[in-house]
Amino acid sequence: MMFDAPGSEHNAMLVTLYAVIVAYPLGLIAGIISSWIAYKRRKFKFAYILNAIPLLWVLPIVGLFVYANTMP
Template identity: 45%
Template sequence: MKNKTACLVLSISQSIYAIFLLAWAISVFFTIVLLPEDEYDTGAPGMFYTILSYPLVLLTSALGSWYCYHKLKFKTSYALNAIPLLWVIPMGLFMILLWKFGLSS
């Protein structure tokens, strides 16, 4: 193994990202249901396509980070591996807020 720490970080973080695919599927469903049908609204479709792109970003960043890992560019590998956090952190915060405030009625 080239770098055990890098391999462990990549494996664990990408496993967590894969678990968030379930939250992604739920988010896409709710976005489709709650998307306003106003044809002049540009924010809602933009948000929908941003949410929809998570699996593509996850796959691309995973492939890129493992490619950089095999080329011994570990810092670049970590940076590429962190890109899905732009989707995971908001999804996680949304789930926490939903659990904290949405279910306490």
């Protein structure tokens, strides 16, 4: 549905949004692995911070949906 309109594959904002959504699993896996490594080294606060890496994807996407649904 993202690329339904003719010429939408050339829209840089749309392609960027698609790339961010597709890259989410990589960020999730990186956050999980790195937080486990920090936890194993008994750096608990750093593990919590690393565990929040996937929020870098979730917050902008949620913000975009909120913005899109509140536009007049």
